[in-house]
Amino acid sequence: MPRKTLRLDSRDRNTKRGEMTAAGDVLISMKDIERVFYTDEVETHALSDVDLEIRKGEYVSIEGPSGSGKSTLLSIIGLLDSPSDGQYLFKREAVETLNISQRAVIRNREIGFIFQSFNLIGDLTVYENVELPLTYRAMSGSERKQRVQQALERVGISHRTRHYPSQLSGGQQQRVAVARALAGNPSILLADEPTGNLDSQNANAVMELLGELHREGATICMVTHDPRFAQHAERGIHLFDGRVVTKSEAAKSMADSAANRTF
Amino acid sequence: MPMRFVLDRLFRRERLDHSMEEELRFHMAERAADLQRSGVPIAEAERRAQLEFGGIENYKEQCRETRSFHGIHSFFADLRFGFRMLWRSPGFSILAILCLTLGIGANAAVFSWIEGILFRPYPAVAHQERLFALTGTARGDPDDTDLSWPDFLDLQRSCTLVDSFIVTKITGTTLSIGDRAEVTTGSIVSANYFDAIGVRPILGRGFEPGEDSGRSAHPLTVISYQLWQGRFKGDPQIIGKTQRLNGVLHTIVGVAPKGFYGTFVGWAMQFWVPASMEEIFEAGGYKLEDRGARWIEAYARLKPGVTREQAQQEIAAVARRLEKDYPDTNRGRSIKLWPLWQTPFNNAKTLLSTLEIMLAVVVFVLLIACANVGNLLLVRSFARRHEMTVRLAIGARRGRLVRQLVTEGLILAAFGAAGGLLVAHWWRHALVLLLPARGGVAMHLAGEIDWRVLALSAGVCLIATLLLGLVPALQTRDLDVAGALKAESAGVVGSGRRAWIRSGLVVMQVSLSFVLIVGAGLLLQSLQRIRNSSPGFSTHEVLDTTVNLVAAGYDPQRAQNFQDELLDRVKALPGVESAAFARMTPLSYGSFSSTPIAVDGYQSPPDEQPIVQYNEVGPDYFVTMGIPLVSGREFSRADDEKSVLVAIVNETMAAKYWGGRNPIGERVQVKGRWMQVVGVAKNSKYQSVRETPKPFFYVPLRQNFARGPGLNIRTRLSPEAMTAALTREVHAIDRNLALFEVITLQEQVDRSTSPQLVAVTLVGVLSGLALLLAAIGLYGVMSYAVSQSTRELGLRMALGATPSHLLRLVMSRGLALTAAGIVGGTAAALASTRLLGYLLYNVSPRDPMSFGSAFVVIMVASLAACFLPAWRATRTDPLQALRD
Amino acid sequence: MTNSSDILPGTLDLLILKAASLGSLHGFGVMLRIQQISRGAFEVEQGALYPALYRLEEKGMLTSEWGVSENNRRAKYYRLTRKGEKRLREQTDTWNRLASAMATVLDARPEEV
Incomplete structure (x- = not known):
C-alpha cells in the first residue's frame, strides 16, 4: 500500500498545530462506538460496537445498505455528531470533551466534506464557495486567493470562478465542492455518496478525481452503497444493522435480508 | 341591480348551476344521438360527443362568469375562505391586526383631533362650516x-x-x-x-x-x-x-x-x-x-x-x-376673516402646526404598519405557495388569485380599522392630558369621531388593503406552476428567494422610522432650547401670583391701598429680595395695553399709526424681574399720581423712534398724555418666547392704575414655601381674599411653550411606536431568513464556522438592511425636516445631533431585533440541517 | 372548415343572433343552424357556444325559457329580444360595409393605383 505524505502547501502553519504527523500514523481511531437515537421512546441503535482505524494516506470506503449506519458513522467521524458511547480519538486526541467551537475549528482545518447533494451556496460565486472554509481562519487575503486558485485548478474548474453554481452542470458543481474540501488542506476528505446525484459519466469523472487525489497522498473516507465505486478504495468497511461485518458476512446478511423480504 | 334581486339570484345559484348542467347534458345527448343515427356505436358516440364539446368544467365556469352576480358571489366565497385562512393561523392574524390597529388607530385619532379641535371644535354649535374667526390687523x-x-x-x-x-x-x-x-x-x-x-x-x-x-x-x-x-x-x-x-x-x-x-x-x-x-x-x-x-x-x-x-x-x-x-x-387698520382652524386667539392656532405634523407622522406609522403586515403576508404566501400553485394548475386565473389575497388583506384591514377606531375613541381626550393644567381652569380638547372621520378611516383602510394586496400580487406574478412542482435545484442551497421584496419593505420601515426619530430629536432639542433660552428676565428666582381684587369687588382706591400694604408685608418676609406689582405677567394669556403713540421729531409713514404695547408696572419692577436697564432709572414710589408722567422704553423702541439719539428726557404721547422717558430697558420677551424684538414700553402702575395686577417676587424660596407665607399676609389684610396659584416664571415660560411639548410628546410616542414596528419587521425578516437558510447555516457549520462566525454573519446581514434604511432615511429626513418649520426653534433642520442620535437609536434597536434570530442561527444542528 | 378560434372576435355573437332570429332554438339547435346557414363554413367548438349564449342573455339580446324538444326532452330555448334584433341589424350593416370595403381593397389591381 502506498503510504506517503503529500503536503499541498507546506507553508500552512495552522493546520498541523506545529506538530508533524508521520506517514502511516493513525489519524482516526474508534473503539466501541455506539450511537443510539431516541424517538418517541423507541431506542434505535444506529451504531453498535464499532471499531475503526484510519491511517494517514488511506482510501477507505464505508459500504452497506441504506439504514446500515454509514452516514451516521461518517457524521461522527466528521464531528458533526457525537457517539452515545465509546472512544473516538482524532489524531490521538479525544474529541468527546471538545466544545462546539473547538469542534468547528477541527472541522474547518482537518476535515474536508464532500456531500452527495454538493451543498454549494447559490448566492456565492464558484470562487466564493471554495473560499468559504478559509474565511473562518485567520489567513491573509493573498494566501487565501492562492489556495482557492490552486484548489480550483486541481479540479479543473479554474475558468469558471465568476459563475454561480446554478450556471454549472451537476458534475461541475461536484468538482467545485471537491475544490472547497481541498482548499482547506485537510487531513482527511469525507465523501458522503459523492456520486449519488450524478449521471454515470460525471460520476466516473468524480471517482477518477478522488483516485488521483489519493495517489497524490490524500486520506479519503467515502460512504457509498454502489459496489462499483467502492472498488476505487483500498479498503472497505462493511456495515450491517449498525455493526461492522466482514465482506462475506455482509454478503450473507444481504442475501438473508433479501430472502426475508422475498418470503 | 337592486339588492333584493342580487340576493335572490345568489340563493338561486345552485339551481342555476343545475339548469346549466342540464342544458349542457342535453346538448351532448343530442349530439350523441345524431352520431348514433349516422351509425356510430352508442358508447363511441357518447365519447365523441363529449370530446367535441370540449372542457365542460371550463365552459361552465365561463358561463357563470357572464352572470353579473358572479362577482359578488365569488367575493363572498373569497371572504369565507379568507376568514378560514386567518382563523387557521391566529398568531399571524392577531399580529397583523394589531399592527394595522396601531397604524389605522393613529390615523383615526389624529383625524378625530383635527375634526374635533380644528374643523368642528364647538360641540352643539350649528353650521360650524359657516363660522369664521374675526381679528383686526394693523399695517x-x-x-x-x-x-x-x-x-x-x-x-x-x-x-x-x-x-x-x-x-x-x-x-x-x-x-x-x-x-x-x-x-x-x-x-x-x-x-x-x-x-x-x-x-x-x-x-x-x-x-x-x-x-x-x-x-x-x-x-x-x-x-x-x-x-x-x-x-x-x-x-x-x-x-x-x-x-x-x-x-x-x-x-x-x-x-x-x-x-x-x-x-x-x-x-x-x-x-x-x-x-x-x-x-x-x-x-x-x-x-x-x-x-x-x-x-x-x-x-x-x-x-x-x-x-x-x-x-x-x-x-x-x-x-x-x-x-x-x-x-x-x-x-392703517383692517379686519380679517380666518377659517376656524386658523383662529388666532385660541388654542387652535397653536395646535394647528402640531396636528399638521401629526398628519404626516401617522401616515408614516401607517406605512410602517402596512409594511409589517405585508411582510407577514409575504412570509405566509411562501408557506401557501403550494396551495397557490395547485390553484393555478387547476385553472384559476392569476387575477382571481390576487383577488383572493386582496380579500384577505381587506379582512385584516377592516379588523384593523375597527380596532383603530376604538383606539381613536379611547384617545380622543389625550391632548388635554398633554397640555399643562392652569390652576383650576377646566380644559376641553376632545377628538370627535363623526361620519367624516369614519369615512376617512375607511379610506385609510382601503389604502392599507391596496398596499397589502400589492405584495401578494407581486408574489403570484413570480409563481411558476411547472417550477414549483419541481424540486429546487438539488445541489444549491440558499439561493436568493426573491427576498428583495421583504428586504425592501424592511429598508423602507427603517427609513421611515429614522425620519420620525430625527423629527422627534429635532423637536426635543427645540423644546429644550426654547425652555432654556433666556426670555430677557429671570425665570427661576422670580415667583408670580395674582390677587384678583376685581373679583373681590375692590374699588380702585381700596385696591391701591391693599397693594401698597401687601407689598410692604411681602418685602418684609424672610427670603424675599424684592417684589413688584405689574398689570400683566409676560408670556401669560391676556393682552397688554396698547396705544397709538406720538414722539417729538418722529414722522410715521403715511397710512400707519404707530401702535405700541406697554405694561403698567410698580416700583422695583425691573430689579425684581431681572430686566437690566441700559440707561436712566427705574420707577420709584415717587412716580405717583401727583408727579410728572414718566415712561421707560425698551431698546427696540428707543432705536425705532429716536434714531440714534438718547431718548432719556424726551417725550412720548400715550393715549393723549405726554410722558417723559426716564429709562431704557433691555429687550425681553413679552407674549411669546418666539417673537422677534419689538417696541415696548413701561409706565408706572400708580399713574395708570389697574386693579387686577400680578405680583412678582424675587426670592430663592420655592413656590410651595412661599404660598403659605403669602396666603397668611393676604389674609392678614382681608380674610375674604384668595390667592391665585404661585408659580415660577419658568413655569410660565413652560406653559407658554406647551404646543412644543405636545408636539414632542406625540411625535416621540409615535416614533417610538414606529421604531417598535420597524424592529418587529426586521426581526420577522431576519427570523424568516434564518429559518429559510438552516441548510446554508448547517453547511457553514460543517465547513467549520464557529457559533460566533454565524452570529456575526446573521447580524451583519440584518445590519446591512438597517444601514440601507438609514441611508434612505437620512436622505428623506434631509429633504423633509424643514416641514417642521414653526415648531423648530434655534435648531437647524439638519442638526447633526438629532441625526446622530437617530442613528444610534436605530442601530441599537436593530441590534436587538437581529440578536435573537442570530442567536437561533448559532443553534443550528448541522447534521439535521444538511439531512433535511 | 374553420374552428371558432379563427372566427373574428365578435363574429360568434353575430352568428348566434342571426341563428336565433330565424326562430326560437335550443343551444344544440343554434349550432346546427349556424352549420346549416353557413353551409358548413363555420363550425364552432360546441362548448364555446354556451358562454356566448349566456353572455348575450345577460346583455338582454336573447331571452330563454325551458321547453320540450322534438324528442321529448327538457331543453332551454333561446329567442331574440327586441334589443337583440336591433343589435343584429346594426351589426349586419356594419359587417356588410366592412365586407364590401375590404372586398374593394382586396380587389385593387396594380393598374388602378
Whole structure:
C-alpha cells in the first residue's frame, strides 16, 4: 500500500498545530462506538460496537445498505455528531470533551466534506464557495486567493470562478465542492455518496478525481452503497444493522435480508 | 341591480348551476344521438360527443362568469375562505391586526383631533362650516389684534353677506359658592350669542337684544351645565337666583345645554355675561364706546353659499370706510376673516402646526404598519405557495388569485380599522392630558369621531388593503406552476428567494422610522432650547401670583391701598429680595395695553399709526424681574399720581423712534398724555418666547392704575414655601381674599411653550411606536431568513464556522438592511425636516445631533431585533440541517 | 372548415343572433343552424357556444325559457329580444360595409393605383 505524505502547501502553519504527523500514523481511531437515537421512546441503535482505524494516506470506503449506519458513522467521524458511547480519538486526541467551537475549528482545518447533494451556496460565486472554509481562519487575503486558485485548478474548474453554481452542470458543481474540501488542506476528505446525484459519466469523472487525489497522498473516507465505486478504495468497511461485518458476512446478511423480504 | 334581486339570484345559484348542467347534458345527448343515427356505436358516440364539446368544467365556469352576480358571489366565497385562512393561523392574524390597529388607530385619532379641535371644535354649535374667526390687523404689525366694540357694531350694521357677528371674550372670575372659592372661566358675549350659534339653554333663556348695551346695565349670566350640576347641585329652581361675580350680583337667567363648552378651543367656559358688563370683567375701564380700545374676539357666521373671499371683501370695504371716518383710531387698520382652524386667539392656532405634523407622522406609522403586515403576508404566501400553485394548475386565473389575497388583506384591514377606531375613541381626550393644567381652569380638547372621520378611516383602510394586496400580487406574478412542482435545484442551497421584496419593505420601515426619530430629536432639542433660552428676565428666582381684587369687588382706591400694604408685608418676609406689582405677567394669556403713540421729531409713514404695547408696572419692577436697564432709572414710589408722567422704553423702541439719539428726557404721547422717558430697558420677551424684538414700553402702575395686577417676587424660596407665607399676609389684610396659584416664571415660560411639548410628546410616542414596528419587521425578516437558510447555516457549520462566525454573519446581514434604511432615511429626513418649520426653534433642520442620535437609536434597536434570530442561527444542528 | 378560434372576435355573437332570429332554438339547435346557414363554413367548438349564449342573455339580446324538444326532452330555448334584433341589424350593416370595403381593397389591381 502506498503510504506517503503529500503536503499541498507546506507553508500552512495552522493546520498541523506545529506538530508533524508521520506517514502511516493513525489519524482516526474508534473503539466501541455506539450511537443510539431516541424517538418517541423507541431506542434505535444506529451504531453498535464499532471499531475503526484510519491511517494517514488511506482510501477507505464505508459500504452497506441504506439504514446500515454509514452516514451516521461518517457524521461522527466528521464531528458533526457525537457517539452515545465509546472512544473516538482524532489524531490521538479525544474529541468527546471538545466544545462546539473547538469542534468547528477541527472541522474547518482537518476535515474536508464532500456531500452527495454538493451543498454549494447559490448566492456565492464558484470562487466564493471554495473560499468559504478559509474565511473562518485567520489567513491573509493573498494566501487565501492562492489556495482557492490552486484548489480550483486541481479540479479543473479554474475558468469558471465568476459563475454561480446554478450556471454549472451537476458534475461541475461536484468538482467545485471537491475544490472547497481541498482548499482547506485537510487531513482527511469525507465523501458522503459523492456520486449519488450524478449521471454515470460525471460520476466516473468524480471517482477518477478522488483516485488521483489519493495517489497524490490524500486520506479519503467515502460512504457509498454502489459496489462499483467502492472498488476505487483500498479498503472497505462493511456495515450491517449498525455493526461492522466482514465482506462475506455482509454478503450473507444481504442475501438473508433479501430472502426475508422475498418470503 | 337592486339588492333584493342580487340576493335572490345568489340563493338561486345552485339551481342555476343545475339548469346549466342540464342544458349542457342535453346538448351532448343530442349530439350523441345524431352520431348514433349516422351509425356510430352508442358508447363511441357518447365519447365523441363529449370530446367535441370540449372542457365542460371550463365552459361552465365561463358561463357563470357572464352572470353579473358572479362577482359578488365569488367575493363572498373569497371572504369565507379568507376568514378560514386567518382563523387557521391566529398568531399571524392577531399580529397583523394589531399592527394595522396601531397604524389605522393613529390615523383615526389624529383625524378625530383635527375634526374635533380644528374643523368642528364647538360641540352643539350649528353650521360650524359657516363660522369664521374675526381679528383686526394693523399695517406694519405682523400680529393680529382684537376688535373694538364700536367697530363690531359697525360691522353688524353694514355687512349683508354675514348672518351674524358674535363677540366672545374670555374672562375669569373667582367663584365663591358656599365656602369654596374657585377660579372659573367664562365669556363676555354679545346679546345675540346664543341665538346666533343655535344653542338653546335647557333652562331659562339666552340674552335678549339690547342686553349688551348700557354701562353695567344688565348684570345677567347664563351658566354652563357643568357649573349648574357641579356647583349648584342641579337646582331646578336656579333661574332667577343671583350669584356674585366680580363683586357684582348677577341674575342667573339660563343654563346652557350639556355638552356645550362655549367657543374657545381648549377651554370649557362655565358662564357667560353680556358685553354690557365689560367693565366688571375687563381691566382697563369702560370700553364699549372707545373705538381705540381693542379687546374683543369675534366670529362671523356667513350666509349660506357665501365664500370667505366674498365676505372678506365686504368686511374689508367696511374697514376702509371706518379708516376714513375715524382716522385717529383706525388709520392703517383692517379686519380679517380666518377659517376656524386658523383662529388666532385660541388654542387652535397653536395646535394647528402640531396636528399638521401629526398628519404626516401617522401616515408614516401607517406605512410602517402596512409594511409589517405585508411582510407577514409575504412570509405566509411562501408557506401557501403550494396551495397557490395547485390553484393555478387547476385553472384559476392569476387575477382571481390576487383577488383572493386582496380579500384577505381587506379582512385584516377592516379588523384593523375597527380596532383603530376604538383606539381613536379611547384617545380622543389625550391632548388635554398633554397640555399643562392652569390652576383650576377646566380644559376641553376632545377628538370627535363623526361620519367624516369614519369615512376617512375607511379610506385609510382601503389604502392599507391596496398596499397589502400589492405584495401578494407581486408574489403570484413570480409563481411558476411547472417550477414549483419541481424540486429546487438539488445541489444549491440558499439561493436568493426573491427576498428583495421583504428586504425592501424592511429598508423602507427603517427609513421611515429614522425620519420620525430625527423629527422627534429635532423637536426635543427645540423644546429644550426654547425652555432654556433666556426670555430677557429671570425665570427661576422670580415667583408670580395674582390677587384678583376685581373679583373681590375692590374699588380702585381700596385696591391701591391693599397693594401698597401687601407689598410692604411681602418685602418684609424672610427670603424675599424684592417684589413688584405689574398689570400683566409676560408670556401669560391676556393682552397688554396698547396705544397709538406720538414722539417729538418722529414722522410715521403715511397710512400707519404707530401702535405700541406697554405694561403698567410698580416700583422695583425691573430689579425684581431681572430686566437690566441700559440707561436712566427705574420707577420709584415717587412716580405717583401727583408727579410728572414718566415712561421707560425698551431698546427696540428707543432705536425705532429716536434714531440714534438718547431718548432719556424726551417725550412720548400715550393715549393723549405726554410722558417723559426716564429709562431704557433691555429687550425681553413679552407674549411669546418666539417673537422677534419689538417696541415696548413701561409706565408706572400708580399713574395708570389697574386693579387686577400680578405680583412678582424675587426670592430663592420655592413656590410651595412661599404660598403659605403669602396666603397668611393676604389674609392678614382681608380674610375674604384668595390667592391665585404661585408659580415660577419658568413655569410660565413652560406653559407658554406647551404646543412644543405636545408636539414632542406625540411625535416621540409615535416614533417610538414606529421604531417598535420597524424592529418587529426586521426581526420577522431576519427570523424568516434564518429559518429559510438552516441548510446554508448547517453547511457553514460543517465547513467549520464557529457559533460566533454565524452570529456575526446573521447580524451583519440584518445590519446591512438597517444601514440601507438609514441611508434612505437620512436622505428623506434631509429633504423633509424643514416641514417642521414653526415648531423648530434655534435648531437647524439638519442638526447633526438629532441625526446622530437617530442613528444610534436605530442601530441599537436593530441590534436587538437581529440578536435573537442570530442567536437561533448559532443553534443550528448541522447534521439535521444538511439531512433535511 | 374553420374552428371558432379563427372566427373574428365578435363574429360568434353575430352568428348566434342571426341563428336565433330565424326562430326560437335550443343551444344544440343554434349550432346546427349556424352549420346549416353557413353551409358548413363555420363550425364552432360546441362548448364555446354556451358562454356566448349566456353572455348575450345577460346583455338582454336573447331571452330563454325551458321547453320540450322534438324528442321529448327538457331543453332551454333561446329567442331574440327586441334589443337583440336591433343589435343584429346594426351589426349586419356594419359587417356588410366592412365586407364590401375590404372586398374593394382586396380587389385593387396594380393598374388602378
